[in-house]
Amino acid sequence: MLGVSGTQNLIPLLSRENGTGRGIKYYVPETRLQNAVFSCFSGGMGKLGQESVGEAAPRLIELLKRAYADEWFAHYNYFLASTRISGSYSDSVARLLVRKSRRNFEHAARLGTRIQQLGGEVVERLLALADHATDKPFKLPNEAWSIEPVLRAVLDAERTSIRTYSELHATAREVDPVTDRLVVALLNEAVAGEEQIERLLADDEPDMSGG
Numbered sequence: 001m002l003g004v005s006g007t008q009n010l011i012p013l014l015s016r017e018n019g020t021g022r023g024i025k026y027y028v029p030e031t032r033l034q035n036a037v038f039s040c041f042s043g044g045m046g047k048l049g050q051e052s053v054g055e056a057a058p059r060l061i062e063l064l065k066r067a068y069a070d071e072w073f074a075h076y077n078y079f080l081a082s083t084r085i086s087g088s089y090s091d092s093v094a095r096l097l098v099r100k101s102r103r104n105f106e107h108a109a110r111l112g113t114r115i116q117q118l119g120g121e122v123v124e125r126l127l128a129l130a131d132h133a134t135d136k137p138f139k140l141p142n143e144a145w146s147i148e149p150v151l152r153a154v155l156d157a158e159r160t161s162i163r164t165y166s167e168l169h170a171t172a173r174e175v176d177p178v179t180d181r182l183v184v185a186l187l188n189e190a191v192a193g194e195e196q197i198e199r200l201l202a203d204d205e206p207d208m209s210g211g
Ligand SMILES: [Fe+2]
Pocket: 071, 103, 104, 107, 161
């Protein structure tokens, strides 16, 4: 059951008809989702913590908001793509997309927490996310829903993340070790994601067992 262990309550995230008359259900551990959501509203950082970041804070907040918006777009679009793709291996690709969608939601929550700690505010209106996102936010291909164009759009999104987190790392590394630690972790994940999608696009029979 979709990377879940232990005895946590599971929230059904998606049901998908698998072509055999039996639906496939995907689940998210309740506590993990709650932790991600609640951490986004955990309040701001102390005065000393904010002062130590100093004049870099506005630029860091701007970049973190861009990353936050991109993560939300990826979260939604990966989920949407998982419900639409068809063809060989579409079930395993759908499971991969759901896992990646869930990870991006968690990334957005962690970025939201850091924005607030730095004295910024997370984007209040859903429609305003587009104003903060990268010029070229994740966009599903018109010819969706075959696997290859969807994976190419995912690859594009991973590369956008690599560029954004590299810029954040360059801005944060000298002045804000807390933000730097976060963005280096997210950068590592985006680099691994790029490699995984490149491998899948090169394979005839993709292995979707990774995260
Ligand atoms: Fe992400």
